[in-house]
Amino acid sequence: MAYDKFNILTSSAVPLPIENVDTDQIIPARFLKATKREGFGDNLFRDWRYNGDDTPKADFVLNNPTYSGKILVGGKNFGSGSSREHAAWAVYDYGFRAVVSSFFADIFKGNCLNIGVLPVQISPEFLENIFKAIEADPKTELEINLPAQTITLLSTGEQESFAINGYKKNNMINGFDDIDYLQNIKEDIKAFADKLPY
C-alpha cells in the first residue's frame, strides 16, 4: 500500500535527549488493543506525557508548545525493545515524518521504514550539536534531503550524510512498499517453496 512520499523535509524538531527510549515508553502495551490503525498518536509517550489521572505533565517536551515540528530527535539506541509496529504508527500518527538519533534499535528502524517514517542515523557529536542548537533556539530548523542522503542544521550549515540502502530509498521517495514488490514475484516464491524441506 502506498504511503506518503518522502523527498526533502525542512522542519523544526522536538528534542528528547534520553538514551535507550524503548517501545514501551513510545506506546505502552495497554494501548495496543485496537484492531485498526487509528489514533495511536494520542498515546505516544503516554506515561511520560500524562499523569495517572490523564492530566498533562507540564515538564514533558510534547506538552511544551515551545517545541514543535515534523522531526523527532532522540538519544542513543532509540526504539529498543518490542517489535510492536504500533510504536512507529504512534510516531507517525502524532505527525512526525523523521526520527533522528545516533543509534536505532533494529526492529523499530525497520518498522519506520515500512510505514514511511525516515530514521536518520547521525554521529553522536552532530546529535549533541543539534540538541544544543534546539535548546538555544527551539525554532531552529533541520533539513533532511533523502535523495542526497544529507541532514543539515540550517542555523550553522553543519551537515552529515546518512545511510539508507538504495532499494528502501527509492521506496520512500516514491511511496512504494515491500508488499507490492513481493506480490509481483509470487510465482518465483512458490517455485522456491516447492524445493524447501519444510
Add this chain to the structure above:
Amino acid sequence: MSKTLFDKVWDSHVVRKIEDGPDVFFIDRHFIHEVTSPVAFLGLKSRGVNVLYPERTFATADHNTPTINQHLPVQDPLSANQLKALEDNANEYGISHWGLGHQKNGIVHVVGPENGITLPGATIVCGDSHTSTHGAFGAIAFGIGTSEVEMVLSTQCIMQPKPKKMRINVNGQLSKGVGPKDVALYIIAQLTTSGGTGYFVEYAGNVFENMTMEGRMTVCNLSIEMGARGGMIAPDQTTFDFLEGRLYAPKGEAWTKAVEYWKTLKTDPDAVFDAELNIRAEDIEPMITYGTNPGMGIGITKHIPNAKEVEGGEETYKKSLAYMGFNEDDVMIGKQIDYVFLGSCTNGRIEDFRAFAEIVKGRKKADNVTAWLVPGSHVVEAQIKEEGILDILTEAGFVLRQPGCSACLAMNDDKVPAGKYAVSTSNRNFEGRQGPGSRTLLASPIMAAAAAVTGKLTDPRELF
C-alpha cells in the same frame, strides 16, 4: 567457502537478492497472536489478496488473555474484540487457531516448540520480538512488525538485509545457583542493551551444549534484550530428543532424514564471525537487575554501580535509578519487594516451575508478597500438576494461575501497582512495563522463589 550455522540457514532461504537492498527471505513457519496481527489482516482485505500458505501460519491467543477464570467471557471489551478478531481471521483464511480455552493454548513461544512446529534449520517469524526463543533449536527466528506480518501472510516472505554475525562463547563450569537466565542477564550486562544491535548471535561453548532445551530457549529468548535480532544454538542430540514424537515433528523415515540434515547444521571450524565474545562460566553469579533496561544487571552480592562507572549518559542513568527508587552504591540483598512473577516466554516452562518449587518446598510465601505464578501453556500447567509441583506450591501458600503472557507486559489485569517492586522472571524491566509506575527486577526462577519466601531480595544460594 566456510559457513556459520546462521549462514547455512539464512542462505538456504534467500529467494533473491536485491542489489543495494535487502534479501527476499522465505519464512517456513509463522506465528500470529491477537495484538500484532489484526491490522495485517485488514491490509490483506484492502488489497484484496489471500493468505498464500495458511498451513505455514499458526495462531494462538496469549498477550491479552486473563489468567484466571478463562472459562468465563473476557471482561475487557477491547481485549475480547482482539481475541475475536484473531479467531475470525484464522477461520476466514484457514489458519489453525489455538484460542483461549483450547487445550493447546499458551504463550506462542512456549507452544511452538512444545508441538514441534519449531524445527532446526527452519526460518520462523512472529510479530513479537521474543520470537528469538526458537533459535534454541538451530532455527533462524526473530520478531517482525505488522507490515511484515502482512508480507508473510500474503507472500510467505519478508525483505531483510542479512545481519552481521556474532558468536558468544561461554565455557567452564557454572556454579551452583547459576542458571540459563543468569547467563543471559550476565551477557546482556556485558554487551549493554544495544551491544548486539545489527547482529545475529550464535551461542557456543560447553555451557550451552550442556543446557536443556528449556534453558537454551531462555537464553535465545533474551537475545533481543542486547539488541540482537536473534540468537541460535546448533542442534544436537538434546534437540532431537526434545523434538522426537511431537505433534508437528517429522515422523518415521522423514524423521531419520531430517535428523541427518540437522546434523549438518553447525558452524564450520574455520568460519568467520564479525564479532566474538568469550565468557568464563565461573565469573557468573546469580543476577538481578536494578534499572530500567535489561542491560542494567549485576550479581546479587554486588552494589549498584556509580554513574561514572557505566557506559552511556549520566542523566539517563540517574533518571533510571530515580524511577526505581534506588541510589548508586546501594546493596541489592535485603531490599524489600512486593510482587513476584514467575512466568512469560522467558521462564514459563516446566523446568522453571521445578526450580521455583525446589526453593519454596517446605517454606511459606512471605506475607508481604503477592505472587503470580503463570504457566506458559496448558501443557506446562498439566505437567506441574502431574509432577506434584502444584502440591508443593499450594503447601507453601502459592496459587497457580492459567497460561498467558500475563504480568510480563500487563496487557491484561495482571498489573503491578505504581511504585511497587516486582521480582520477575520475565524479560523487560522498562518503566511501566508491568503496569504504570511499576518497578521490575529481572531475575531467575530461583531468585524469584527466594524473594517470594523471604519477602526481600535474597541470595538464593543461601536457601539450598
